[in-house]
Amino acid sequence: MESLHFPQFDPQISQVSIALFTKVSNAGALKLRIIAAATAEGQAGDVEREAVNFAFIDARLITSKLHLETAVCQALLAASQDALRTRTVHSEVLYNLNPTHNITEAIRRYGVSDANTDVIVVRIDSPELTPEAVLKKMEAVVVGTLSPFSDLENITDWASIKKYHKLNGELAITEAAKDPQKEHAVIDKIVTSSVAMKSVMS
Amino acid sequence: MATTSASMRLISSSTLISQGAEAKVYKGYLTPSGSAVLLKYRFKKTYRHPSLDTTLTKARVAGEARALLKCLRSGVNVPGIRMVDASEGLLGIEWIEGKSVKYLLPSGADDGDGEGEVPVESPSQTLEHFGISVDTLMNLIGIEIAKMHLADIIHGDLTTSNMMVRDPASFTSLDPKVPTELVLIDFGLSYHSTLVEDKAVDLYVLERAFASTHPDSEPMFAGMLAAYEKQVGKEWSALRRRLDEVRLRGRKRSMVG
Structure with a gap:
């Protein structure tokens, strides 16, 4: 798990923990649990919501750590300005990753689903919540193997990313098509920049 | 400082590199452990009417970001975009060594x-x-x-x-x-x-x-x-x-x- 600190934001959203889980077996159940938690009532509801208070992201659609960090940073910025487009700062990360303004589509594409075996879990909180405590909470809900972020390079599904971002046929991609390494670098750069400028996308 | 928005705090922790008539350019870090970014801050122009100033600044930050993305998609070598805060007039781009x-x-x-x-x-x-x-x-x-x-x-x-x-x-x-x-x-x-x-x-x-x-x-x-x-x-x-x-x-x- 990696911890990032964003000192420019208010303490309650300044600490970000990111973990990659592979061989995840309960992705489908996790999705149902998140949906159920959203409408659960009373004190039990609050407890359940806290248990799944993370952003669960399909790791196949993430091109690099910078890509994810950029989405988190823009979500924090929106939260700090009371300009969230979605209900929570965690769902805002999913929204930022998707190139369109459709929230349902963003959650369907970038959130967890039955077919997921590789999941990135993100928790945005204050530095008072220690990394050990966050990891414990993550491991309590995800059944899988905690893996180093460098494993992402074997997980990324470049074809789907090209489709979602409408990159097929773009000059930058056709130019680099012969060399997969170069193509991946170009896609990563475009996708990361798209996430960063989503708020002013035409 | 009177303003304490996140973007203003980011700027005050960054190093000024140069200043022009339209904007100030800083070298900063979005997160202390990350790599450097170049921050282009279109500061408030007090000689303009405040609402005109906000509209112009927003449009220019957005325009610059869109031009960069269009270049990236067309395979032109330009710096990647790292953050955009149009309401504060701040554009963060890749630091080029x-x-x-x-x-x-x-x-x-x-x-x-x-x-x-x-x-x-x-x-x-x-x-x-x-x-x-x-x-x-x-x-x-x-x-x-x-x-x-x-x-x-x-x-x-x-x-x-x-x-x-x-x-x-x-x-x-x-x-x-x-x-x-x-x-x-x-x-x-x-x-x-x-x-x-x-x-x-x-x-x-x-x-x-x-x-x-x-x-x-x-x-x-x-x-x-x-x-x-x-x-x-x-x-x-x-x-x-x-x-x-x-x-x-x-x-x-x-x-x-």
Whole structure:
């Protein structure tokens, strides 16, 4: 798990923990649990919501750590300005990753689903919540193997990313098509920049 | 500080690099453990009506970010975008380690920022460090501008200080022949246009910039144009004719009649 600190934001959203889980077996159940938690009532509801208070992201659609960090940073910025487009700062990360303004589509594409075996879990909180405590909470809900972020390079599904971002046929991609390494670098750069400028996308 | 928004706090923890009439440029970090970003802050202009100022600033930050993304998608080498806060007028882009073309070409160097009279390196030595000759550099510039014009983006302020060459020491080139990369920067005055006129004026502005900053610039500019010609293809004959016209009359068209 990696911890990032964003000192420019208010303490309650300044600490970000990111973990990659592979061989995840309960992705489908996790999705149902998140949906159920959203409408659960009373004190039990609050407890359940806290248990799944993370952003669960399909790791196949993430091109690099910078890509994810950029989405988190823009979500924090929106939260700090009371300009969230979605209900929570965690769902805002999913929204930022998707190139369109459709929230349902963003959650369907970038959130967890039955077919997921590789999941990135993100928790945005204050530095008072220690990394050990966050990891414990993550491991309590995800059944899988905690893996180093460098494993992402074997997980990324470049074809789907090209489709979602409408990159097929773009000059930058056709130019680099012969060399997969170069193509991946170009896609990563475009996708990361798209996430960063989503708020002013035409 | 009166304002305590996240973007203002980010700026106050960053280092000022330079300031112009429109914006201040800083080097900063979005997160202390991450890599550097360049922050371009379009500060509030008190000489404008506040609501006009907000609208203009927002539109310009958005315009610059869109131009950068369009370039990226069209395969033009430009810095990647890292953050956008249009309401505060802040644009964060990739920090590029390297030198401007102005610095690398004869007698364009040294803006007098404290280096004193002692020339540290001669320009040719510096170009050597980047592993390219002047001819190769002109070739790279021509190709990049041509790619940008093919995407119908007009830079609006082409000068040798708005082009950077990446330092091979901190950049792994994917092209075995060229160890570096030419990057176009500052899209603050850029716009979209398909007109031959606008592209010709863009080239003319660069020609004048070359002539006023570097001695014996003609062969260099000619070399750049040759590479540009090769890259743009069939549009070239119309462009060449229009460039000759613009050279005779200057950047502005006569609006008489």
